Amino acid sequence: MAITPTIPLDQDGAHHGFLRLPYSRDDSAWGSVMIPISVIRNGDGPTALFVAGNHGDEYEGLIALHELAATLNPGAIRGRVIILPALNQPAVAAGKRTSPIDGGNMNRAFPGRADGTVTQKIADYVSRILVPEADLVCDLHSGGRTLDFLPFAAVHVLEDKAQQAACEAAMAAFNAPWSAIMLEIDAVGMLDTEVESQGKVFVTTELGGGGSATAVSLAIARKGVRNLLCHMGILSEAPEMAPTRMIDMPDADCFTFCDTAGMMEPLVDLGAMVAKGAPIAQVWPLGRPGQKATVFHAGRDGVLVARHFPGLIQPGDCLGVVAVPLDS
Template sequence: MTLTSTREYKEVIVTHLSNGTPLSLPIHTIRGVKEGPVLGVSALVHGDEIIGAEIVRRVYNRLNESELSGTVRLLPVANPLAFESMTRNTPLDMNNLNRVFPGDKNGWVTDQIAHAMVKNFLDEIDVYIDLHAGGAVPVVDYVYIQNDEELSRAFNFPVLYRPAHPYEGTTATYTVEKGIPSITVEVGGGPNYEKDIERGVEGIFNCMRKLNMLPGAVIPPPEQVVMTEIASIRPMQGGIMVPEFDFNSVGTVIEGNQVLARTYNPRTFEELEVIRAPFQRNLVILTRGLFNKVSPGDYGFMLGNLDTAEEK
């Protein structure tokens, strides 16, 4: 059946801020010329993960609806308040949007955003891709395996993660419970390299080919490794952090308990903390590869244990 392709844009009003400005969710809808699934792609659930917005923009600009079977719904800025302040959490209530789904229309403003996203976006899709990043400083690179391993592999990232205990209250928690095939992507952050933006764009298009939403052959995945054990290391001391490895270490293996970074007191020059790799074979998944200020409890490093990994 041939349909008429269309593009639409709407802003869903969540609430109004104290200055009278509406708080809204921007949603683009692209309908193809043939019947097919509804794919939803979201970005900036965390406000300091800006690479997702650029990936979504490029998908919007390059997608040819005359070749599209089905519908694509794009939400490039899921948390406008956190994006404005370039913070992980919503500044008005300091809650993490990706821990409160399905939200509450009578709750904190973060709960209200989640509720509006559920009712106007997540409840209207058949397949879901959620784009995340390392944040303002760290760089990250992996794809979660949620409830559709083949689709996660089709994003064609070399590292996947099968968590034993997934986070509660995420967008994917909600969609997985509804039986919606879901992918959570972690890419870039800090310096958002052009190659990572393009990998995100191509990953989405390859998944669309996998779903028969676009013509063309599905590009087979590269050699992939599935992590089942990842250590998240947060600095316990604030100060100036001097890393031993730069951002190029993402995706490489660090052997043994080598030093990852040293943190010193900028006032006294005292060395406050030495952070070491936790495993014998450490796959670098997220790192702070830049001399920078660090606060206690910040995201520091994520290292995968290659000795417990599933290697394809």
């Protein structure tokens, strides 16, 4: 059976309910996965689609969009706001990056499959039904339990330069402290890629990490979401703007990967300026006294914008990301 919304998607007012996905399992033969959705609409106008919980351990977007759904007044807007505050609901409920049902990483499952796994079915519904309705899509991420980021909004380099310019304008309106032209090291199956392939305006974020949130990171998410509504003309008020710093992630030299297991010692903190070849972290062998640490170095000049978060690290883990500042 297909996913069925329990609320109308095209009627005025504030509607809160679920996308019901039939899921037969041992403890519920006729069970369902219930993905929360809110639709706030007032007449004709642009449609903004906000997504959080693409990964279940990233909390800034989850909290900001639950609040938006609870507080946005239909009478204050023109157009429609579709809110998916916990897209990968099984992962959110488990506090995990991926779904405990099928192991699916939602942000590697797009465009999905109508006859696939639970994760693929959710991705398929978003790709076929919701994204085509949207003028702008914002997918709110942070680092989850394994990464920590400087707070930034981001767009990608696109072949369609008019589309890229529209995305960059939306990123500027989000107005995070940092704004990134972002290289994805694994873009296949991402919501980003699907939305951009449909010609839509797309903005994503990385707003912190460590599997929690802070008052500062939540304030950035709340302001950014509201600013996008102003930018789209859905809210008539002016956006709240502050300075932002532009950064670029142009190639694979930005990424430093670990090739050994052990305890990671950061040698510089997020926001630090580093030179190519400078040590950014070292990894101590666990339980092997008398052995020296393995030192890892920056692949280019720039600012450290992301790092591995847990104290333990494994071969293949991303240890740090250095981006290129585009301003002084």
